[in-house]
Amino acid sequence: MTTDAPVTGAPVTDVLIVGAGPTGLTLACDLARRGIGVRIIDRSAAHPRSSRAKGPNLRSLEVLASLGAAEEVLASGSLPLTMRKYRDHVPVADFDPYADPAPVPASAFDWPRLIAQWRLEEILRDRLAKDGVQVELGTELVGLDQHPEGGAAGVTAALADGRTVAARYVVGCDGAHSPVRKLLGIPFTGETQTDQVMVCGDVEIDEDALDRDIWHQWFDATGAVMLCPIPGTRDGWWFQAGPERDAAGSPQPPTEEGFRRLLTRHTGLPGAVLRRATLLSTYRVNVRMADRFRDGRVLLAGDAAHVHSIAGGMGMNTGIQDAFNLGWKLAHVLTGLAAPALLDTYEEERLPVAAWTLEFTSERLAETMAAIRLPGGGLDSATAAGEASGLSTGYRWSSLAAGAPEHGPRAGDRAPDAPCRSVATGAPARLHHLFAAPHPVLLGFGPESEPVLRAATEAYGDAVRVHRVYGPAEVPDGPAGVVDHEGRARAAYEPGANGTVVVVRPDHHLGLVAPAAEASRVREYLALLCGGAEGAASRG
Structure with missing residues (x-):
């Protein structure tokens, strides 16, 4: 429903999240650490104790690490287990899905983790509480009014107890039977x-x-x-x-x-x-997907936007990664770093990923159903498929993917990780540690990149983080940056001989890979992500 003006008199929250499962909690944590005002509601009277999803894949572990929650997940979970298959009550085969893993893009994590969903949600709630946000239980959404010309509050949400919540944006993370999706009238096709x-x-x-x-x-x-x-x-x-x-x-x-x-x-x-x-x-x-992921100031994520077979363990993970794609975009729009059109790239990027996931999991289910009819068959294809790691998911088609270099990773790809050492302390570091700050990151390879890095710092201040990546034989000039002591960062990014600048989006995906001589392309791309340099430094 759309009306001309919001209900007045109530404070306006930046983002109202409906649903406090892994998707909603990930989004809330990401927004709260960026200083965005967020409320998260759930109609359940108590936090569920269900185990349901079996745990995060490698890409979700990277997301959780960025949010500061991965260590607890690793401590609370377990490594993947050997599968023992029986026929007529007798063991006939053991299968270890990670005994000989296929090569994957450089990552700090070698294996996914098994962890009860209730424990993962508990960890995320504790992380969210550190930013002063609590899940509001027993709070059911029953209505939505959008106000295109309504000033600060873009949406008024009606609750079952008669209260209303005024918000600039609403995100439905409320599951396959999503009331948010139904209130918007968005078809759930499948x-x-x-x-x-x-x-x-x-x-x-x-x-x-x-x-x-x-x-x-x-x-x-x-x-x-x-x-x-x-x-x-x-x-x-x-x-x-x-x-x-x-x-x-x-x-x-x-x-x-x-x-x-x-x-x-x-x-x-x-x-x-x-x-x-x-x-x-x-x-x-159920194999279903919403026809669209955005309706004005209201967006959908996780099972509210797409559901599919459990083969491959992609459900919770796809939701977590929806949230990580959306969080920084909402934050940039809400803080004035980007125009609202940036939110269109959420659907542009994640809807094709959801469509692929529906197809991938359906194929894995068909393979599994065929396999279990034979002695020794089991869940091998569903669990061992490299695509299930999430590390190969990228957005090369996106309007945020600027150009395609001849060599190395391309714009839209997940940014490879690599071990390094801090120039300042000599302590071990990783590139993904540098990406954990909720800002775009510039990596500079080669001395030729240094003027571009300095110009970005002068223009954007802390709104953009810059890091010089020194090769093993280079002598660092100053305390900033990291040393690629094993040469693995250079191997992953394949920078040009005359210096390369890499722009990494806040969700760890490559936005731009450009020769250091093409400084204007870097300036243009940063303006796309962060607006004009004027005022950006103070907003960062």
């Missing part, structure tokens, strides 16, 4: 595959019943049971299985006793070893 049904839950199993260093997977002609230990618990497991069916073949709702029967039928274990089952649910494969 299909529900009613024949692909699974029952899920969190269960407690006797400690001596199964090896907790293994993800156990029983497949047979009549169905399957999969049990994966939940990190941070002594006896908690993720339970996934084909459902019980009635005489007509219709799937039955999950129950605790039904879980015990499925366990005994497919594994041979006595049902009594399963002591408790909670958070029971039925999962049907």
Whole structure:
């Protein structure tokens, strides 16, 4: 709905986030650390204890590291587990999806992590609280009014208890049944595959019943049971299985006793070893995507914008990466560093990624369903695919991708990471540590890049961070910058012989890779990201 003027008298928040799952919390953390006023609401009366998603992939770990949350995730989670596959109750094969990983772009992280979703959300809430923001539970959105000519408040959100919230922008991170998307009238195009049904839950199993260093997977002609230990618990497991069916073949709702029967039928274990089952649910494969991710001052992210098969573990990760793409763009618009048109690039970049994810996960599901029909088959293709790491996702088609160098990474790609050493202290550092500050970053390779770096500092101050990357044989001139002591940064970026300047966007994607002699291209690109130099330094 659109009206001419907002409700007056209430304070205006910069961004209202609807939904406090991983997507909403990531966006809230990113905005809050940039000094953006944010409120995050959720209709649940209490924080959910569901395990659901099994953890962040490599790209999401980089996002969490930028937000200052990765260390706790690593401490709370576990490395990927060997999958043990059974046929007729007997082990027939073990598969380690990361025993011989395919080469991936340079990253500080070698493996994804298993962690219960409730624990990840807890870590993100704690990170958000450090910036003074708390999730507002029991707060349900029931209406949205946009005000194109309404001054500071672009949107008035109506709550179920009769209150209203005035906000400059609203972001729906409220799941596949998103009230925000429905209020906007945005179609959610796709299909529900009613024949692909699974029952899920969190269960407690006797400690001596199964090896907790293994993800156990029983497949047979009549169905399957999969049990994966939940990190941070002594006896908690993720339970996934084909459902019980009635005489007509219709799937039955999950129950605790039904879980015990499925366990005994497919594994041979006595049902009594399963002591408790909670958070029971039925999962049907939905493959759907919103027709658009933005409607004026309201945007969609995560499951509110796209849902797909769980094969490949891409759901939560795609949402986290939606949020990281959107956060800096909202911040730049809200602080006046960029025009509102910058927000159009959110849909321009993330909608094609969502479409690819729907196709990728559907392919992985089809491969998995074919594989489990054979002895020794399992989730190999769903978990081992290199694309599932998220590191290869880029935006080369984007209007923010300026030019295509002949060699090395291209504009729009994720910026490669590499180990370095601080010039000032000699301590180990990484390029992605330099990118963690919520600002665009300039990297300068070669002495010829130094005038361009100085000019950017003079024009933009702290709104842009500049770092000279010295080669192993170069003598640093001053305390700033890093030394590429192993030559891995140069190998990753392949700078030209006469110096290269790289502009890294705040979400770690390359905006521009240009010869140092083309200083005007750097100035033009920084103006695109940060507005004119006049006043930008003070806003930074």
